[in-house]
Amino acid sequence: MDLKISGKVAIMAGGSAGMGRATAERLAEAGVKLYISARREKRLVRAASEISSKYGVKVTPIIADSSTEEGRNTLFSACPSPDILAITIKPPPPNGNFLDVTPQMWRDSIETALIGPIEIMRHYIPIMKNKNWGRIVNIATFSAKNPMVWRLMSGPARSALVNFTASVSREIARYGVNINNILPGMFATEGSSENTEAYARAFNIKADEDSVTKHFSTHNTIPTGFAGIADDMAPMAALLCSPLSRYIVGQNIVIDGGQHRSLF
Numbered sequence: 001m002d003l004k005i006s007g008k009v010a011i012m013a014g015g016s017a018g019m020g021r022a023t024a025e026r027l028a029e030a031g032v033k034l035y036i037s038a039r040r041e042k043r044l045v046r047a048a049s050e051i052s053s054k055y056g057v058k059v060t061p062i063i064a065d066s067s068t069e070e071g072r073n074t075l076f077s078a079c080p081s082p083d084i085l086a087i088t089i090k091p092p093p094p095n096g097n098f099l100d101v102t103p104q105m106w107r108d109s110i111e112t113a114l115i116g117p118i119e120i121m122r123h124y125i126p127i128m129k130n131k132n133w134g135r136i137v138n139i140a141t142f143s144a145k146n147p148m149v150w151r152l153m154s155g156p157a158r159s160a161l162v163n164f165t166a167s168v169s170r171e172i173a174r175y176g177v178n179i180n181n182i183l184p185g186m187f188a189t190e191g192s193s194e195n196t197e198a199y200a201r202a203f204n205i206k207a208d209e210d211s212v213t214k215h216f217s218t219h220n221t222i223p224t225g226f227a228g229i230a231d232d233m234a235p236m237a238a239l240l241c242s243p244l245s246r247y248i249v250g251q252n253i254v255i256d257g258g259q260h261r262s263l264f
């Protein structure tokens with residue numbers, strides 16, 4: 001399918017690994033001029049170079065932390081006028097006992113998972129409105145909709161993000177600027193491997209990937225029988241970045257192998 005975005009300027013904020021990188025690849029494959037950002041330089045530069053040589057498009061790496069004002073300003077100067085903006089940010093790790101969650105932990109979660117994406121959107125929305133076209137996609141989490149007591153540092157802030165985008169998307173759709181969110185379930189990514197110790201602490205189990213995988217397969221049954229890989233969500237993200245999605249506004253697409261049981 002031709003996504004009709006060849007030549008458009010796209011940012012994948014958080015594009016060096018996991019679902020961000022997979023989305024960046026689908027956008028590059030469709031022929032965008034791509035900017036990818038992340039905090040860690042080495043992996044970011046390698047990803048930019050690999051994506052560029054694989055798809056034959058220009059990919060500019062930007063070292064920038066989306067959760068800080070300084071990082072966001074770096075992103076804004078490096079890419080002043082994107083047509084497409086996809087954002088993902090890693091929230092703080094899984095918590096243990098909910099009674100041990102402190103005000104500072106809440107502030108960290110809100111600063112990264114809520115204020116970070118909101119501030120990036122607040123900067124770029126007027127620019128997209130002026131061009132009468134834009135696409136914004138947040139890669140958030142299914143725990144925004146499906147609360148999990150061990151994921152308080154991710155779900156509640158993303159529920160607020162989803163609330164924000166539900167309102168704002170309806171204000172800006174008439175300018176051809178659409179915001180939608182993807183709410184991923186359990187995915188095997190670099191990021192989830194990095195959380196092995198935090199999961200183990202939260203669940204009080206041994207800190208190795210086998211124990212964590214076993215815990216998830218016992219306590220979080222996924223109807224497909226497997227956890228997703230990043231490419232299981234990236235095509236949907238790319239579709240939401242395309243003119244083909246012009247009638248999809250303010251939606252939250254859960255991609256979780258059927259784990260979250262709800263009608264809508």
Ligand SMILES: NC(=O)c1ccc[n+]([C@@H]2O[C@H](COP(=O)([O-])OP(=O)(O)OC[C@H]3O[C@@H](n4cnc5c(N)ncnc54)[C@H](OP(=O)(O)O)[C@@H]3O)[C@@H](O)[C@H]2O)c1
Pocket residue numbers: 013014015016017018019020021037038039040041043064065066067088089090091112139140141142143154184185186187188189190191192230
């Ligand atoms: N994997 C899962 O099972 C799962 C489940 C539910 C929800 N999610 C959500 O889905 C999103 C993607 O997860 P993933 O597993 O694909 O993560 P990942 O493998 O860690 O990839 C995240 C990407 O974003 C970058 N990034 C993270 N924080 C950033 C920040 N503050 N500023 C700029 N770049 C940042 C990372 O690079 P640097 O680290 O170098 O910055 C990396 O390129 C996250 O928001 C996560 O909460 C994941």
